[in-house]
Amino acid sequence: MGRAVQNPDAPVAETLPPGLPSTLKRPEDKAIRSFKPWMVGDDTIGTLLDEGWSLGICCRACGRTVECKPQWLADRFGDRRGLRLADLLPRLACAPPNGCGSHDVAIFPYCEPAAPVTAITSADPRSSEQPPSGRG
Numbered sequence: 348m349g350r351a352v353q354n355p356d357a358p359v360a361e362t363l364p365p366g367l368p369s370t371l372k373r374p375e376d377k378a379i380r381s382f383k384p385w386m387v388g389d390d391t392i393g394t395l396l397d398e399g400w401s402l403g404i405c406c407r408a409c410g411r412t413v414e415c416k417p418q419w420l421a422d423r424f425g426d427r428r429g430l431r432l433a434d435l436l437p438r439l440a441c442a443p444p445n446g447c448g449s450h451d452v453a454i455f456p457y458c459e460p461a462a463p464v465t466a467i468t469s470a471d472p473r474s475s476e477q478p479p480s481g482r483g
């Protein structure tokens with residue numbers, strides 16, 4: 348089987364548990380590099396589970412992106428709802444075999460877009476929106 352050239356504009360995020368579809372897109376490198384644990388300081392596992400959010404993990408060493416689905420979080424940390432994401436961070440790693448083993452990862456809560464009511468393919472009129480960055 349030949350290796351087709353991947354479209355660099357469409358990186359595919361892995362998921363936990365594996366094999367699920369993911370709509371997560373890796374944030375800009377700038378945002379990932381500037382990630383600090385306090386940015387998720389008040390959020391806990393319970394926050395993610397209550398809201399039905401995934402946890403996005405971006406490796407800063409190898410560029411891998413992983414989406415931890417709520418069901419995986421519930422399965423893994425369901426009895427530790429009070430665990431702060433900032434405290435969870437040091438335990439996370441870009442886990443082998445697909446990962447590089449680095450602990451230098453950025454995390455963020457990820458809210459999956461609501462499932463479309465109709466499964467009709469429609470062109471999205473919005474091009475990739477760029478949020479205004481407050482550079483001063």
Ligand SMILES: [Zn+2]
Pocket residue numbers: 406407408409410411441446447448449
């Ligand atoms: Zn990695």
